Amino acid sequence: MEIKESYDLPLPIETVWQALNDEGFLKNSIPGCEKLERISPNELSAEVKLKIGPMSTRFKGKVNLSDLNPPNGYTISGSGTGGIAGAASGSAKVFLSKMEDGEGTILSYQVKAEVKGKIAQLGSRLIHSTAKKLAKKFFSNFVQELSK
Amino acid sequence: MSEGIGASVKRKEDKKFLTGKGKYTDDINRPGQVYAHFVRSDVAHANIKSINTKAASQAAGVVAVYIGEDVAADGIGGPICGWVVPNRDGSATHEPPHPLLAQGKVRFVGDAIAVVIAESVEQAKSASELVEVDYEELPAVANLETASSGAEIHEGMKENRYFDWELGDEAATDKALQSAAKVVKLSVRNNRLIPNAMEPRSALAEYDDLGGSYTLHTTSQNPHLARLILAAFMFQIPESKLRVIAPDVGGGFGSKIYVYIEEAVCIWSSKKINRPVKWTADRTQSFLTDAHGRDHINNVQLALDESNKIIGLRVDTVCNLGSYLSAFAVAVPTYLHGTLLSGLYDIPTIYTNVKGMATTTAPVDAYRGAGRPEATYLLERTMDAAAREVGMDQAEFRRLNFIPKDAFPYQTAVALQYDTGDYEPNLDKAMEMIDYKSFEARRSEASKRGKYRGIGVSSYIEACGLAPSAVAGALGGRVGGWESASVRVDPTGTVTVFSGAHSHGQGHATTFSQIVSERLGIPNANVEFVHGDSDKTPFGMGTYGSRSLAVGGVALSKALDKVVEKSKKIAAHLMEASAEDVEFKDGKFTVAGTDKETAFGDVALAAYVPHNYPLETLEPGLEETAFYDPMNFTYPAGTHIAEVEVDPATGVVEIVDWAACDDFGNLINPMIVEGQVHGGIAQGIGQALLENAHYDENGQLLTASYMDYCMPRADDLPSFKVECTNTPCTHNDLGVKGCGEAGAIASPPALINAIINALSPLGVSDMSMPATPETVWRAIQNAQARAAE
Numbered sequence: 001m002e003i004k005e006s007y008d009l010p011l012p013i014e015t016v017w018q019a020l021n022d023e024g025f026l027k028n029s030i031p032g033c034e035k036l037e038r039i040s041p042n043e044l045s046a047e048v049k050l051k052i053g054p055m056s057t058r059f060k061g062k063v064n065l066s067d068l069n070p071p072n073g074y075t076i077s078g079s080g081t082g083g084i085a086g087a088a089s090g091s092a093k094v095f096l097s098k099m100e101d102g103e104g105t106i107l108s109y110q111v112k113a114e115v116k117g118k119i120a121q122l123g124s125r126l127i128h129s130t131a132k133k134l135a136k137k138f139f140s141n142f143v144q145e146l147s148k
Numbered sequence: 149m150s151e152g153i154g155a156s157v158k159r160k161e162d163k164k165f166l167t168g169k170g171k172y173t174d175d176i177n178r179p180g181q182v183y184a185h186f187v188r189s190d191v192a193h194a195n196i197k198s199i200n201t202k203a204a205s206q207a208a209g210v211v212a213v214y215i216g217e218d219v220a221a222d223g224i225g226g227p228i229c230g231w232v233v234p235n236r237d238g239s240a241t242h243e244p245p246h247p248l249l250a251q252g253k254v255r256f257v258g259d260a261i262a263v264v265i266a267e268s269v270e271q272a273k274s275a276s277e278l279v280e281v282d283y284e285e286l287p288a289v290a291n292l293e294t295a296s297s298g299a300e301i302h303e304g305m306k307e308n309r310y311f312d313w314e315l316g317d318e319a320a321t322d323k324a325l326q327s328a329a330k331v332v333k334l335s336v337r338n339n340r341l342i343p344n345a346m347e348p349r350s351a352l353a354e355y356d357d358l359g360g361s362y363t364l365h366t367t368s369q370n371p372h373l374a375r376l377i378l379a380a381f382m383f384q385i386p387e388s389k390l391r392v393i394a395p396d397v398g399g400g401f402g403s404k405i406y407v408y409i410e411e412a413v414c415i416w417s418s419k420k421i422n423r424p425v426k427w428t429a430d431r432t433q434s435f436l437t438d439a440h441g442r443d444h445i446n447n448v449q450l451a452l453d454e455s456n457k458i459i460g461l462r463v464d465t466v467c468n469l470g471s472y473l474s475a476f477a478v479a480v481p482t483y484l485h486g487t488l489l490s491g492l493y494d495i496p497t498i499y500t501n502v503k504g505m506a507t508t509t510a511p512v513d514a515y516r517g518a519g520r521p522e523a524t525y526l527l528e529r530t531m532d533a534a535a536r537e538v539g540m541d542q543a544e545f546r547r548l549n550f551i552p553k554d555a556f557p558y559q560t561a562v563a564l565q566y567d568t569g570d571y572e573p574n575l576d577k578a579m580e581m582i583d584y585k586s587f588e589a590r591r592s593e594a595s596k597r598g599k600y601r602g603i604g605v606s607s608y609i610e611a612c613g614l615a616p617s618a619v620a621g622a623l624g625g626r627v628g629g630w631e632s633a634s635v636r637v638d639p640t641g642t643v644t645v646f647s648g649a650h651s652h653g654q655g656h657a658t659t660f661s662q663i664v665s666e667r668l669g670i671p672n673a674n675v676e677f678v679h680g681d682s683d684k685t686p687f688g689m690g691t692y693g694s695r696s697l698a699v700g701g702v703a704l705s706k707a708l709d710k711v712v713e714k715s716k717k718i719a720a721h722l723m724e725a726s727a728e729d730v731e732f733k734d735g736k737f738t739v740a741g742t743d744k745e746t747a748f749g750d751v752a753l754a755a756y757v758p759h760n761y762p763l764e765t766l767e768p769g770l771e772e773t774a775f776y777d778p779m780n781f782t783y784p785a786g787t788h789i790a791e792v793e794v795d796p797a798t799g800v801v802e803i804v805d806w807a808a809c810d811d812f813g814n815l816i817n818p819m820i821v822e823g824q825v826h827g828g829i830a831q832g833i834g835q836a837l838l839e840n841a842h843y844d845e846n847g848q849l850l851t852a853s854y855m856d857y858c859m860p861r862a863d864d865l866p867s868f869k870v871e872c873t874n875t876p877c878t879h880n881d882l883g884v885k886g887c888g889e890a891g892a893i894a895s896p897p898a899l900i901n902a903i904i905n906a907l908s909p910l911g912v913s914d915m916s917m918p919a920t921p922e923t924v925w926r927a928i929q930n931a932q933a934r935a936a937e
Contacts, residue, residue, distance in 0.1 A: 086190045087190055114846060115848070116190045116846070116848055117190025117257070117848075120190075120844070121435070121436070121853060
């Protein structure tokens, strides 16, 4: 399952790139994120509370930053286990590019998500819409944080 | 009214079940009992790097947590394979081990990794969440088409193939295909099904440390067989130290034939902690871990001569057997499938090759019909396609190719010899029941309403009554195929039947009583039926493959022969006559040519109160046991015709009529037979229209609840018209054949053929199962797009 979206941001590309690498920004942007700590330059540990269909679960896992290409983008991927609910993983390829006016930035992303265990067995119908919703929420939170 | 053979008496057992008084494994509780919950893999394929059970072990109420290493340390083996076949190159079926708990690797979502045993189910479940498993994930092998090039699932097993088997004459068949006037080719898929017995699997194991023996209550269709496998092969304890009881069992459909790892873990842990251990699957675990059914891809080539007679058939099959070889997984697509490819037809040469593949999905094994539905589906779909291609009526094309009535016993090109049969009357009767000749008028009328109406025929044969032991043995079976029964006559003339067969919905208590009633002339109410307890019943092979009556019922008949023979000797003594002159009818012994008579009850009393009894030549008591091993399979056959209306705007298929005419030989209870046919058709309709087990590319089962796996309901089904013809089986005393699976075997092709027939004016010539509204709608759209090109 893949989701593609893009946003136009009225901010310089360097500012957006910095925010994408700032755990404070990320924590406030990841929906349901209760904890986000950097454990190495490109690795963070996370606790996220999510509701998928009938299941509300707290996932513990890791967030990795890879394919770093400052300031043009990276891949942010996360995977976590939610106890009896199973496991979920997802990744977003984030692309930044300067807008034609040279002032703003176009942020586009491609999201992939996978689920395992009980979430897959009971909630697979809901994964696409949930992942889409979560990705949208992440980037809209992110844009909101940036605009503060 | 007679209560004997042929009477539609009401089922004795129904009052208990309908009033909720059935006693199932989960209803049984033992003092000090604890509960097991399994930690299962949520990935399809992975090496296990580590398992941390520390937190779980310390959780509230937890008694023990065990992992694969603990099982290995005690040397307990996994479930075994009950049937193997040779490969084409002469090598043997690959039989990889199936550990009770994962040994370093998991191979499907649901594979058991650890067991948590606690004082309550809730505590066991909560604690199991604390077990941490660190996986090194491996690529899933979820797709049957590409399984051979997928990641290695079992060490040293090449191309993920368990076996590569063949049957028939390849050279002769290919020659027939080359010389044919027409070759009809078809590729079909038999969709994967999940059994969904109403009662989930359950086990309760108890260890008696004084006697060193175990008692296992479990959901089994064959408790003796379970005991043999568990004791002799898995635990290597004396068989006499294990009692297996399968009490009321709420449906099996094949899925409860096998020994599963869960009951073995319960037995093993009950000794380790010296407390009774219970486990009951929840519905999700049933979806994940009950052996699934079907899942074949069949490529068919049918050779016809100029006069539209079949001259050869070649079928190349790839089937999905899942992550581990279940007990009869190998037999189902080979000897229960390849041998049925002749169907009802006179086919001079047949060749089939079957490749049994491993995937990272649940094990696949027998499910109602087991191999025969797959054979019937591919053959009847092909017969239909052939009739269309040569421009013949679908019924008449079948009739032209039927084995003629005077050709029996008929030796097929694929090993079986059909003892008897007469197929045209079934076809004729089914056509009459559905008013076949007026169909075109109904089609026109429907088209005025904007509906596409279609009619589909399926003529089937099946081999029932597993099995002649010598035949099974020669073909790779590791068990016998006989059945047993004991008849105990009480001093007052009431009777208890102890059967090695097992009833889990079939109504044995009623039909077996009817046989006794018929033979001994006593009321049904005076007969009790005991089954399902290895300590009470003679060793028996259980119930599957429509065998209870055809094998177990005949064993009962033979035990009754012995009772009657001995009774005659007692009666002769009581009436001071010669045993040869004694006749027995309607519960009375008479002496030919005299008015002397004595009742069955008097003879029974004399046997146990032998004051006036020939003790010097005859033992007292009246209790006899018989074991019966059939000489051949039985061959029920028949024709089902389905009539449907398809709404082209939505793709919704409505079944508007259904006619089934089956030849089951003699019937003991026609009402129960009709019920079996109804249930079988309902399951077949479920396969054809609704049910499908779907794994995604990562090996996640996405259809693991009733939200995503659609079972047939009453409003999906029409009112069935069911009739029977009768050519009695020639080689068993009751002349019976078996009826439990016929409906599920006959119905899917009848329905799919009807849908294709309905949509053929639109150019639709193929339809996959399940024919959901989306599938049907897309087929219509594609056909219209092709027509527009």
